Amino acid sequence: MPNYNSILYEIGGPDGTVCTISMNRPEQRNAINVEMAEELLDAFTRVRDEKAVKVVVLTGAGKSFCAGGDLSVLPTFDHYTVVDWMGRTGQGIVRAIAENEKVVVAKVKGHCIAGGLELALACDLIYASEKTKFGVTEITMGILPGWGGTVRLARSLPIFRGREILLSGRKDYTAREFYDMGLLTRVYPEDEFDAKVDEMVATLCANPADSLRMGKAVMNYSFQGLPWDAAMAIERQAVAWLFHSEFTANMRAIALQALEAMQKKGDEA
DSSP states (O other), X not given: XXXXXSEEEEEESGGGXXXXXXXXXXXXXXXXXXXXXXXXXHHHHHGGGOTTOOEEEEEESTTOSXXXXXXXXXXXXXXXXXXXXXXXXXXXXXXXXXXXXXXXXXXXXXXXETHHHHHHHTSSEEEEETTOEEEOOGGGGTOOOOSSHHHHHHHHSOHHHHHHHHHHOOSOEEHHHHHHHTOOSEEEOGGGHHHHHHHXXXXXXXXXXXXXXXXXXXXXXXXXXXXXXXXXXXXXXXXXXXXXXXXXXXXXXXXXXXXXXXXXXXXXX
């Protein structure tokens, strides 16, 4: 396993199909400093090449998912380096999550604020414990979310709800409020949270890797607002490719054997 200082990178699950990436600065509620940002980018780049892995779980060590960017980083920026932090480092991380060939699950508890919410929004599924607090607070500091949060809120929610989250700067939205707005996949009671998320991860891992990958890709293209005919063409090509994959070929062979056995039994009768 790679040796990181501010995150944990662990492969487990049945046959090594799950990679858990944990932000690991619990004393700072897993606030993102430069080192963590670089390690997250490396980890999500690395996991693409883990052939056995089907699902990546992004979570936080300790009591919080992520409280956003480490405020000690901000005074180190000037006009140019802040653009690099937003446009290169930050965008690199969220693209490595959103465009990853694996299914990425955000397992969120405690605090999911500012940059932490931006990381969660880049994931494919967001599961939260009922006591989690959410929000984006950048506007209170005279800036905006710069790792895709402003855009993803607009694309993931009815615009009037996205505007409220962005423009209010609140950091005390409950998981139930966010779920009712349509921003979370599921909310679970605290005492059931780990087991419920593990159960869903196991369900995902039971599916073929190729179809998980293709399903994610086709839905991502559709999310980008392609014309209907273009999106449908991409879907058809994905199905055609999957139809000739090794897994589907094996399934067809099994089905054919079952059909032949049924026919033989009918002939004998």
